[in-house]
Amino acid sequence: MSRELPSAGWPAGEPLTVAIAVPLEPEFVDAIRAVDPAVTVLYEPDLLPPERFPADHAGDPAFTRDPEAEERYWKLLNSADVLYGFPNESAAGFARIVAENPKLRWVHAMAAGAGAAVKASGVSSAELERVTVTTSAGVHALPLAEFAMLGILNGLKRTAELAADQRAKHWPALRTPTRLASGSHLVIAGLGEIGLETARLARALGMTVSGTKRSAEPIDGIDEVATADRLPELAARADALVNTLPGTAYTDGLIGREVFAAMRPGTILVNVGRGTVVDEEALLEALESGTVGYACLDVFAVEPLPADSPLWDHPRVLVSPHTSALSAAENRLIAERFAANLRKYLDGVTLPHRVDPVHFY
Template sequence: MMNSMTTSPTVAIAVPLEAELVESIRAAHPSVTVLYQPDLLPPERFPADHAGDPDFRRTPEQEERYWAMINQAQVLYGLPNESPAGLAQVARQNPHLQWVQAMAAGAGGAVKASGLDLESLQKFKVTTSAGVHALPLAEFAALGILNGFKRSAELAVDQSNRIWPELRTPTRLVSGSRLVITGLGEIGLETARVARALGMKVSGTKRTVEPLEGIDEVAGNDGLAGLLATADAVVNTLPGTPYTERLFSREIFAAMKPGTVFINVGRGTVVDEDALLEALDSGQVSYACLDVFAVEPLPQESPLWDHPRVMVSPHTSALSAAENRLIAERFSANLGIFLAGGELPHLVDPVHFY
C-alpha cells in the first residue's frame, strides 16, 4: 500500500471516461500522474458505458500504446478493456500493479472469471463501486414493489386490449406492508430507507447478524425462511457467490406468503429460475421484477420473457446519467486513502469473490 511518504503512483484510465472527470481526478491529486489517452478508448454509446462501442478496434500501434500505458501504472481506473481477460493480462504483464478500481458494484464475478489464482490476486487489490449504484437500485426496487402492489402488468394488458373491466379490482396498500431484503449492505440499506419512506416495515438478512437502525429484524441466510412467512414483498440485493447460489430455492419460495412480490437487483445466480416460475404459476409469487438473470443476455427461449406477471429489465437498473461522475468521485476519495496508506473500502475478497 502506498503512503504519503512514498513516490506518488501513476494512474491509468483504462475505460471510457469524460475528459472533465479525468481533470477532476488530477485536480484533487496534483502529485499523481494520470495517464489518459482517449483515442485508445472505445466511445461510449450511452452514459456510463464502461465497455464502450463493441465495434471499436485499435490499430496494432494503438494496441501497443494502450498496453504500454496500462503496464506502467500502479493504479488502474477500470479493468483493461472492461473484461476479465483484460484483468488477467495486466496481472501477468504489470509487476507494478497495486490497485484496480472496478466500475461494477459486483466486480467479484469479473475477478473470478479472470481465472487468476490466489497467489496472483494477492499481489494487488480490486475495489468495487458498491454504493454508487445504491440509490438507482433502491428506486428500481421501489418500482417493482409498486408495480406488484398496484397491478401495473394487468393494467397494461387491459390498456393494450382497450378493456375497461365491469368490476373494478382493488390494489394493495404498500404502507404498512412488510418487506424482507436479502443483503443489508449499502444497496439493501438504501432500499430499506426508500421502503420506509413508503411506510413499509423492513426486515432482512446480513452475513453478520447485528441490530440495524430502522430494521425490525436481522437474520442470517439460515433464518430467511422465518422472515418470509410474514413478508408481503422481497428484494434480493445479494451478490453471486458460492454461498448465495440458488439461495432462492423451491423451499424458500414455498416459505413465502401466497401473493408475495419478488424483486431481484442482486445477481441472477441467487435465484433458481425454474423454482421462481413454479412460484409464479402457483400464485405463491404474484409478481416478479427482475433486473438480473442466471444467464445474460436472458436466452430467447426463457419463459420469463412472456410470463404475464414478470417484468424483464436487461440489467440496467443501476445505470444513471450521473454514474460516471459518482464513480470518479468515489475513485478520487479512494485514491486519497490509498496515498495515505489507509485501508481501501469495498475490496473484492480474492477467495470468495464478493
C-alpha cells in the same frame, strides 16, 4: 456486500501513476489529477472506445485498435501503478495486466459486483494479495433501490394487469382493489448499501422491513436482522422480497423452492442483485401457483436472457436487461469515489469495498 481491508498505502511523496483504462469524460480525469501533485494520470482517449450512452464503460463494441494503437494501449497500462477500470472492461484484460505489469498495485472496477469478473480471470490468490481490486459498490445504491421500489409498487398496484386491460381496451365490470405499501412488510436479502437504501425508501412509504446479513447485529430502522439460513422464516411474513445479494457459491440458488414454499400467496419478488441467487425454475413454479404474484427481474442466471425463457412472456413478470443501476450521474459518482479512495491510498488509509481474494465478493 463489501469488505474493508488494509491498504498497503504508498510511500509519502513518491510519484504514483494512474492509467485510465476505460472511457471517461475529460472533466472527471482532471478531477482525479487534482487529488495530489504526486499523481500522474495517463489518459489517451483515442485509445478508448467511444461511449454509446452515459457510463458505457465497455464502449462501442465495433471499436478496434490497429496494431500500433493496441501496443500503445498496453504500454500505457503496463506503466501504471494503479488502474481506473479493467483493461477492455473484461476479465481477460484484468488477467493480462496482472501477469504483465509487476508494479501494478491497485485496480478500481466500474462494477459494484466485480468479484465475478475477478474470479473468472483466474488470477491467483497470491497475485490478488499484490494487486488490490476495489469496486464501485454503493455508487449504484440509489438507482437500484428506486428500481426495487418500482417493482414493489408495480406488484402492489397491479400494473401488469392494468397494462393488459389497456392493450385489450377492456374496462372490467368489477373493479379490483390494489394493496397499500403502507403497512406492508418488506424482506431484503442482503442488507448492504443497496439493501439499506431500499429499506430507507420503503420505510418512507410506511413499510416495515426485515432482512438478512452475514452477521445478525441489529440495524436501526430494521425490524429484524437474520442470517441467510433464516430467509424462509422471514419470507413467510413478507408482502415483498427484494434480493440485493451478489453471486457467490454461498448465494447460488438461495431463493429457491424452500423460500417460495414459505411465502404467502401473492408475494412480490424483485431481483436487483445477481440472477444466480434466484432459482428460475422454482420461480416459474411459484408464479404458476400464485405464490409469487409479481416478479420484477433486472438480472438473470444467463445473460442476455435466452429467447426461449418463459420469463419473457409471463404476464406477471417484468424483464429488465440488467440496466437498473444505470444513471446519467454514474461516471461522475464513480470518479468521485475513485478520487476519494486515491486520497486514502496515498495516506495509507484502509481502502473500502475491496474484492475478497478468496470468496470474490
